[in-house]
Amino acid sequence: MKSLAELLNGIRPEFDFRLSRDFIGDGMLDSFDMVTLVSTLDKTYGISIDGVDIVPEHFQNLDTITTLLHRYGVQP
Amino acid sequence: MNFTFRGKRISGLLAVVPAREHSFLEEMKNFNFPEARSRKLMEVMGYDKHRLVEPGVCVSDLAVFGLQYLFDRNFLGRDDFDALILVTQSPDQLMPPTSNIIQGRLKLKQDLFCLDINQGCAGFIIGLIQALLLLEQPSIRKVVLINADVLSRRTSPKDRNSYPLVGDAASFTVIERGAKDTALYVNLKMDGTRGEALTIPAGGFRLPSSAETAMLEDVGDNNLRAKDHLRMDGSAVFNFVQLEVPPMIESLLSFAGFKREDIDFYVFHQPNRFMLQKLAAKMKVPYAKMPMNVVERFGNSSGVTIPMAIASSLRQALATHQFRVCLAGFGVGLTWASMLMPLGPLDFCELIDQP
Numbered sequence: 165m166k167s168l169a170e171l172l173n174g175i176r177p178e179f180d181f182r183l184s185r186d187f188i189g190d191g192m193l194d195s196f197d198m199v200t201l202v203s204t205l206d207k208t209y210g211i212s213i214d215g216v217d218i219v220p221e222h223f224q225n226l227d228t229i230t231t232l233l234h235r236y237g238v239q240p
Numbered sequence: 241m242n243f244t245f246r247g248k249r250i251s252g253l254l255a256v257v258p259a260r261e262h263s264f265l266e267e268m269k270n271f272n273f274p275e276a277r278s279r280k281l282m283e284v285m286g287y288d289k290h291r292l293v294e295p296g297v298c299v300s301d302l303a304v305f306g307l308q309y310l311f312d313r314n315f316l317g318r319d320d321f322d323a324l325i326l327v328t329q330s331p332d333q334l335m336p337p338t339s340n341i342i343q344g345r346l347k348l349k350q351d352l353f354c355l356d357i358n359q360g361c362a363g364f365i366i367g368l369i370q371a372l373l374l375l376e377q378p379s380i381r382k383v384v385l386i387n388a389d390v391l392s393r394r395t396s397p398k399d400r401n402s403y404p405l406v407g408d409a410a411s412f413t414v415i416e417r418g419a420k421d422t423a424l425y426v427n428l429k430m431d432g433t434r435g436e437a438l439t440i441p442a443g444g445f446r447l448p449s450s451a452e453t454a455m456l457e458d459v460g461d462n463n464l465r466a467k468d469h470l471r472m473d474g475s476a477v478f479n480f481v482q483l484e485v486p487p488m489i490e491s492l493l494s495f496a497g498f499k500r501e502d503i504d505f506y507v508f509h510q511p512n513r514f515m516l517q518k519l520a521a522k523m524k525v526p527y528a529k530m531p532m533n534v535v536e537r538f539g540n541s542s543g544v545t546i547p548m549a550i551a552s553s554l555r556q557a558l559a560t561h562q563f564r565v566c567l568a569g570f571g572v573g574l575t576w577a578s579m580l581m582p583l584g585p586l587d588f589c590e591l592i593d594q595p
Contacts, residue, residue, distance in 0.1 A: 212518075215521075
């Protein structure tokens, strides 16, 4: 299974997501990329991330996304 | 806020879309984004086709076409209705009201209550509430509710946030008295403090349109739009919908005394497929009970999407059957409103092209 950084690279191949702590602030993810990422995470892990969890603070960096996924029982 | 209305029904419904069809695949080159990224978004959001009016076509043009269609086929008599409600955010002119323009163009009778309402994605519910209130008066026998918008004319073709999903359309809903024991339940909320999430900044009296407001500008998200154009804070709107709509539906069901599974169809405003799928998942509603194919076929036409979803997905069944439906609209204002009612059999239910 692909790592979280690899999944993110599938959406924005031009960035190395391991190097940033602020994907949104650094211009690496916009709100539409977040939607695409959520759809990818839902399909990859067989979950449905709640709509109210689709907010920028959960998609700041690899750690915050991992924390979110833990809440859905996923160990990425 | 809750309302209950009794003894009234929707008796017929017509949706009209412009014949001119645009495709997201063809429009992708206009956006300042790599094609691969746009294709991914297309798959998730359901962007595909959308119907747009020809340059210069106004709401009253769609309205006159649709009403004439109803008159010509004897679905509606010219003198059979006593109120004409138009819900639109794209009036022909600032004054007079576009409902009066429609009345004048069709030479309808003077004993006609013409009313414009400025509302958007919740506009079908808002218009229905007004129609039901008018029907409390004995002198009002039937109300024609028109929802219509041509917002593509105020959306930047270089704005990937808005342009791929916008659609132009009109719907015509006839509301009249029905069986006395029929009950229609409504829940409505508004919050003007969040109104900036969906706006057209220029063109009113606060900021009149000018050469400056017509200039395209990059507002930092790779999209080009002018102050004359529709602006949508997609993230704020998405969060608003996910936060407010599920509890609203729970509240409506509780108020009306129904369980979630008692509802045959949840016909919601059609912003995009992803948002509807997330709502369905949150509310534990099967996709089969929630039509969500309007955006990919016709675009998001604001207050018209609910009647369009009905005409598009339930047309044949509604000719002979009655269903318990839960309608919900949410957007501009911000406004979120829902209605629970029996729907059908309908005297007419069609979806047609305007040539």
